[in-house]
Amino acid sequence: MSSPNVFDPKHYPELDSGPRVLLGPGPSMVHPRVLRAMAAPVIGHLDPYFLQLMDRTQDLLRYVFQTKNQLTIPISGTGSAAMEAAVANFIEPGDPVLVCINGYFGHRLTDMIQRYGGEISTIHRSWGEVFTPKEVKEALTAHQAKVVAIVHAETSTGAKQPLGDIAKVVHDQGGILIVDAVTSLGGIPVSVDEVGIDVCYSGTQKCLSVPPGLGPITVSPKAEEKLSERKTIVANWYLDLSMVQKYWGTERTYHHTAPISANYALYEGLRVIAEEGLENRWQRHRQNAELLWEGLEDLDLSLHVPMKFRLEPLTTVRIPDGVDDLKVRKQLLNDYNIEIAGGLGELKGKVWRIGLMGYSSRAENVLLLLTALERILSKQ
């Protein structure tokens, strides 16, 4: 295709993405209303109507984050970009940072923090376990850290990290707490103000059930103050919140062209959530997760995370000895159009990851998956 005249349409057929049932770690299925919103005509990023939509979206984001934080916006990239925004803006070169690692995304945090010059200390737990406030306190006593980063919902392990007492420990030491809520926001409580999270980020394609492309983030007044007192410029232009917030705030200063359609989708997705009500939504995620857990145990499968710390939106189930990981997943996809995922890192080949997030979290999806899995496993 090196000449401008060469184009053979048969190699580039019409888009046909098929009827997938998305029960992996994200993206989750998208509500038809949200898909329709994506198809609305694009308007300018400084159009008065779009500016109004931005304000409304911020309100609704504050609702799902359960916060009054002024600086609550969607980053114009996926959840990973929101993670990097948290790192780039709230860690300066030389800042001591404690990272709690019990899965893939803890490692990703350290990779990012190294790039921004943070002085990292880490504490570790096996993949599937969670941290106690005591461990965090001891680590902070050994290495004073200005910033502590922890993952609320480890998508790679299915573990749910309790946060309340950890926030207290961090604040007692004068630090700020960064929390990864990529897989929890909209599916289980993420009570930013009540818990005392300083910087909390997420992605749209998990329990918000909006297509991937935006990364909601919220910043406490204390963290905003830290941002304004930085001694160095943020080493990332696109994610520099001191500039981005001037577009989302009252100044409306152009920074980059907002992804209009993705913001339409987020607005509609948040309306769907608000109409359902957060508490109903959390309950639905819990109920369908329990239905799945019981069903998996009925199939003599073993769940990787103990009940107490088990994440409703993402379940890790151990692959039985002698069962071919990839073969089962391919059969689920090819024979029944069901997507689930394999393990990452330490858990590669050891678990399957089953997501019940947002619009995907429905009883019929659970029954379908269990039946299909039963058929496939019985023939292994």
Place this chain on the structure above:
Amino acid sequence: MSSPNVFDPKHYPELDSGPRVLLGPGPSMVHPRVLRAMAAPVIGHLDPYFLQLMDRTQDLLRYVFQTKNQLTIPISGTGSAAMEAAVANFIEPGDPVLVCINGYFGHRLTDMIQRYGGEISTIHRSWGEVFTPKEVKEALTAHQAKVVAIVHAETSTGAKQPLGDIAKVVHDQGGILIVDAVTSLGGIPVSVDEVGIDVCYSGTQKCLSVPPGLGPITVSPKAEEKLSERKTIVANWYLDLSMVQKYWGTERTYHHTAPISANYALYEGLRVIAEEGLENRWQRHRQNAELLWEGLEDLDLSLHVPMKFRLEPLTTVRIPDGVDDLKVRKQLLNDYNIEIAGGLGELKGKVWRIGLMGYSSRAENVLLLLTALERILSKQ
């Protein structure tokens, strides 16, 4: 909205973005086929069908960039993210870089390059002028630079920068050439291989007429080699091409969740372009630009850039003395649903910026704008 139970739907009405005619500097109007593609069901970012779609999209991107470059992908952010990807990946701390500044986006490049530690030298031209190869050569003789960055189509000024001889000058000195083609790609020739551009980036929301959200970039084998020989890690995780290319290449290693719907839109937008044919498309942009230029001159308005360097997709026209910039633009928007833009930086209050990009570049839009502008100006 601090309680999970509070939600008043009347404050969050259904999305209704209205019938805007987008004749500003982008986003441009989006082809209905592309809008429909956005509404297709989301699938997984490792789904075999999506991986196939990625390959096809890369083919089609190579076609619009007129290149055989293997590393040709859409960055998962807007054009500004693609600009930052070019800077972050191909400039190491201490690298001498020459930036050619004749508008807003040249300044943005220096802002970014500073953040990544490049040793910057600059040459300047008034906003609306372009650089000669001789100027670039003299600057390179005075300050050896490993990288030269220049804007092909300055959206802030409406000037079109000839590139052929400049690429030669840069290569003769052993450097690589980074070109900003945000407003040119898909509207006027951007012949990456023929010109000898090493790193060329763009955005989706200009002449490609796809919603904002992705930033196509292409990298020459020579620049790819430079990337692989870096002595330092790329200081930006999300935009680190050494990792991103493993997802777009044969390894398919997960890096971040691709924005699925935005990629659907890009694929469909590129199909629309391929069906029209690049040469037809360039001609259409030229014809409608000429229609606009003649019409503006008939209204006794003065064009800011001389014909020879005038950019077809984006026209700057001088605001007549005594005419209220903002008032005219507000009338266009409120009375006729037409969006145009004011000037930036040096040209603020001095010019209007009129875009005829992609699906917006149509004779009927030109006639409508000219008629509306005539009515409004006659009543000033």
